[in-house]
Amino acid sequence: MDATPTPDLAGRQRILRRVVGQAYAIAIVLLVASVLVTDSPTPMWVRGVATLAVLAVGGLLAELFVRIAARRYPTMQLPVTSNIAGAVAASLIGFALALGVQAVLGYRVAITWATVLEAVVSAPAWLIFIGTITAARWRYLSTRELLLNERVHIEATRGIEREALSRARTSVANSVRPALAALRNQIDTVLTAPHGASMDDTISGLRAGATSIVRPLSHDLYSRGDSKVAPRRPLRFLVSIMRTQPFRPLIVSGLYLATALPANVEIYGFASALPALAIDVLFIVVVLGGANLIMRIAPRAHLWVYVATLVVVHAVPLALLIPGVVDTDPQFTGWATLVEVAASLLLLLGTSSLGLLDANRETVLEQLRAEVREEQIAELAEAAVLAQAARELGARLHGLVQSTVLASAAALEKAVSEDDTARAHAVLAEAAAAIDAAFLHPDDAAAAPSLLVSLTEVIEPWREICPVELVLDDELVDLVGESAEGVTVVVREAVANAFRHGGATHARAHVTVEGPDLLICVTDDGFGSGTKNWGLGLTTIDRLSSGHWTLVREGESTVLTVRISRAASTTSGVDAHSGGA
Amino acid sequence: MLVVEDSDFTRMLLVNAVTSLGHACVEASTANDAVIRARESGPDVALVDLDLGVGPTGADLARALRSTNPRIGIAILTSYEDPRLLGNLPEFPVGALYMTKGHLADLGSLAALIDECATRPVTPRSVSTRVALSDSQLEVMRLVSAGNSNAEVAKELWLSVSAVEKAIHRLSEQLGLPQVPAANKRVLIAQAYYGWISDGRNAYP
Numbered sequence: 001m002d003a004t005p006t007p008d009l010a011g012r013q014r015i016l017r018r019v020v021g022q023a024y025a026i027a028i029v030l031l032v033a034s035v036l037v038t039d040s041p042t043p044m045w046v047r048g049v050a051t052l053a054v055l056a057v058g059g060l061l062a063e064l065f066v067r068i069a070a071r072r073y074p075t076m077q078l079p080v081t082s083n084i085a086g087a088v089a090a091s092l093i094g095f096a097l098a099l100g101v102q103a104v105l106g107y108r109v110a111i112t113w114a115t116v117l118e119a120v121v122s123a124p125a126w127l128i129f130i131g132t133i134t135a136a137r138w139r140y141l142s143t144r145e146l147l148l149n150e151r152v153h154i155e156a157t158r159g160i161e162r163e164a165l166s167r168a169r170t171s172v173a174n175s176v177r178p179a180l181a182a183l184r185n186q187i188d189t190v191l192t193a194p195h196g197a198s199m200d201d202t203i204s205g206l207r208a209g210a211t212s213i214v215r216p217l218s219h220d221l222y223s224r225g226d227s228k229v230a231p232r233r234p235l236r237f238l239v240s241i242m243r244t245q246p247f248r249p250l251i252v253s254g255l256y257l258a259t260a261l262p263a264n265v266e267i268y269g270f271a272s273a274l275p276a277l278a279i280d281v282l283f284i285v286v287v288l289g290g291a292n293l294i295m296r297i298a299p300r301a302h303l304w305v306y307v308a309t310l311v312v313v314h315a316v317p318l319a320l321l322i323p324g325v326v327d328t329d330p331q332f333t334g335w336a337t338l339v340e341v342a343a344s345l346l347l348l349l350g351t352s353s354l355g356l357l358d359a360n361r362e363t364v365l366e367q368l369r370a371e372v373r374e375e376q377i378a379e380l381a382e383a384a385v386l387a388q389a390a391r392e393l394g395a396r397l398h399g400l401v402q403s404t405v406l407a408s409a410a411a412l413e414k415a416v417s418e419d420d421t422a423r424a425h426a427v428l429a430e431a432a433a434a435i436d437a438a439f440l441h442p443d444d445a446a447a448a449p450s451l452l453v454s455l456t457e458v459i460e461p462w463r464e465i466c467p468v469e470l471v472l473d474d475e476l477v478d479l480v481g482e483s484a485e486g487v488t489v490v491v492r493e494a495v496a497n498a499f500r501h502g503g504a505t506h507a508r509a510h511v512t513v514e515g516p517d518l519l520i521c522v523t524d525d526g527f528g529s530g531t532k533n534w535g536l537g538l539t540t541i542d543r544l545s546s547g548h549w550t551l552v553r554e555g556e557s558t559v560l561t562v563r564i565s566r567a568a569s570t571t572s573g574v575d576a577h578s579g580g581a
Numbered sequence: 582m583l584v585v586e587d588s589d590f591t592r593m594l595l596v597n598a599v600t601s602l603g604h605a606c607v608e609a610s611t612a613n614d615a616v617i618r619a620r621e622s623g624p625d626v627a628l629v630d631l632d633l634g635v636g637p638t639g640a641d642l643a644r645a646l647r648s649t650n651p652r653i654g655i656a657i658l659t660s661y662e663d664p665r666l667l668g669n670l671p672e673f674p675v676g677a678l679y680m681t682k683g684h685l686a687d688l689g690s691l692a693a694l695i696d697e698c699a700t701r702p703v704t705p706r707s708v709s710t711r712v713a714l715s716d717s718q719l720e721v722m723r724l725v726s727a728g729n730s731n732a733e734v735a736k737e738l739w740l741s742v743s744a745v746e747k748a749i750h751r752l753s754e755q756l757g758l759p760q761v762p763a764a765n766k767r768v769l770i771a772q773a774y775y776g777w778i779s780d781g782r783n784a785y786p
Contacts, residue, residue, distance in 0.1 A: 406771045407775050460613075460636070461613065461634075461635055461637055462636055462637060465612055465642070465645040496637075499641060499644075500641065500644075540737075
């Protein structure tokens with residue numbers, strides 16, 4: 001059998017469809033609103049049919065976009081070409097649709113046919129725009145990722161003192177201590193005065209405690225640890241980005257200026273349309289610069305800045321068209337059309353700008369590095385590592401303490417319901433011991449084992465069922481951090497899959513360094529589980545490796561090869577283990 | 582007879598019960614030990630706990646035991662009301678009996694279980710799913726109960742955070758949990774989960 005990994009198309013399509021669906025809903029609202037508020041001699045039902053046709057085409061386009069994007073871009077990063085293709089397609093379809101509606105139905109809206117064209121162009125532009133922005137948010141402009149994935153980060157983190165790491169962990173541990181102490185006091189009250197304290201109160205207290213314990217950790221757990229890397233000279237940075245790919249924004253801008261031209265000519269005549277086009281050009285410059293700066297300086301805010309801007313810009317022409325609010329004379333509708341054109345430009349330029357950054361990630365990173373002081377990167381890298389250490393401790397305490405307390409609450413409730421006082425006290429004593437352990441030695445719970453220890457713990461339980469031979473590069477033996485955890489998860493899932501679904505009786509796990517990545521190769525003597533029906537194991541591996549894995553049959557063996565980024569890994573300075581396995 | 586159970590106390594009770602029924606018994610606390618013991622003593626029936634901690638599950642062990650002895654009777658004894666509560670599991674070997682410990686009322690029912698496994702070890706039997714939740718709902722429940730944040734659950738299951746929030750809301754409705762602002766849905770869901778896996782009874786049926 002020779003199995004090629006199948007991308008999780010359904011999953012990607014589901015995600016994209018959700019994003020695009022939201023944009024499509026906005027388009028529906030805009031178009032339906034425009035039909036309702038437009039004063040037109042054409043009967044309402046005709047306009048309704050025309051609107052439905054537009055929406056149907058928009059829906060088909062959206063679905064097409066989802067399918068192509070999910071299939072072609074497994075990491076959900078869309079290159080700039082998709083924006084250009086989207087712009088061309090939207091323009092052509094817009095023209096065809098507007099002309100077709102006029103020719104077949106004799107339908108002419110009260111404003112101009114060019115406005116219909118703009119509306120139609122805007123709908124797919126919205127879809128492309130929001131889909132691209134969301135994809136970029138996931139994968140790109142996180143400074144944490146930017147720093148953690150870079151060699152410079154790995155170099156910088158080697159200089160971090162153990163004391164600093166310890167301080168970060170202590171700080172997190174201290175944040176949980178008041179809640180732990182309160183819970184402990186409550187249990188003590190029951191244990192020392194069994195006849196005076198209410199078990200029901202204690203059960204409620206345990207449940208509430210499970211929440212209050214993790215509350216101080218929630219900031220660390222839910223924050224992605226992003227920090228801002230702002231260029232010292234924003235304008236120079238902007239110009240340097242523009243210089244990397246000067247023609248792409250110009251192509252996209254040109255397409256939209258061409259789209260806007262018929263509208264302007266229809267409203268103002270050819271000569272008068274030129275100043276309007278000049279305004280559009282100005283718009284392009286401002287928007288392109290603004291887009292890049294917003295994304296660079298406030299990566300987490302840019303989506304909302306864009307959306308707010310676009311809502312305002314779109315709201316203006318709609319407000320102008322509402323009868324009674326503003327006189328809908330041709331001049332106003334013409335002006336509204338112009339604003340609509342500007343909105344489309346804004347949309348597509350935002351899209352092209354994002355796509356530009358995405359397509360030139362490496363170049364942009366180089367530019368950014370040149371603009372940011374080395375010391376600043378080192379400081380941010382250190383802060384990122386410390387924050388990560390705090391998050392890891394938080395996650396472990398979150399899992400260990402909360403689960404323990406919840407399990408105790410359940411066991412206590414059962415003991416109380418059975419009127420088993422002795423058992424209830426035993427449960428409380430166990431809970432107290434667990435809380436004491438977490439209180440006194442939080443770092444014990446957080447001490448991350450080295451890669452060798454983690455892998456040994458994973459494969460040892462399979463020794464008699466499906467023995468695994470482990471081979472590690474020497475430099476990986478003491479590896480700790482996210483990538484070590486990733487390798488451990490991959491080997492764990494691979495071994496379990498090989499036995500459960502491939503009928504393997506023996507396996508070999510080989511982990512090596514290859515450039516900036518770690519290469520995990522798990523070979524087994526099974527018949528292979530195939531990749532058609534993914535279970536949780538392959539889904540996990542796919543997620544960890546961002547799709548960089550293969551499962552092939554080689555002779556009598558099945559070979560799973562997984563490549564994961566060596567991001568956020570450090571080499572443990574304590575408890576070093578020597579030698580390979 | 583082979584008894585595999587990672588809890589020392591439960592294993593001791595089971596071994597005593599099996600011995601009192603007149604069966605020779607060997608015991609093991611891990612999958613590795615169980616395979617070695619089975620190799621040494623060649624039991625007719627294995628009583629296997631489903632959750633053996635990190636590594637192979639009771640289902641994995643059952644398959645390994647069956648591969649070396651095709652006629653061995655297998656009984657999965659567990660506190661998990663539904664095998665799906667444990668997460669990613671392989672199929673049970675043909676003929677394996679699934680029974681929750683809470684349903685073993687007395688020695689008679691244990692004797693009947695052993696007898697059934699010994700006399701008809703490979704008669705096809707179905708393992709019913711007893712919890713009226715979908716696989717994905719159980720997965721959300723398991724991950725929430727393991728202390729994962731909504732963001733982590735979303736990452737694990739390839740969902741958006743809002744989808745996880747909705748799933749948790751639907752789950753809490755389906756479990757009949759109190760829908761009042763004072764109730765912490767995540768805590769109650771975790772509590773229901775631990776209720777299911779601790780003694781086979783749901784605290785919020």
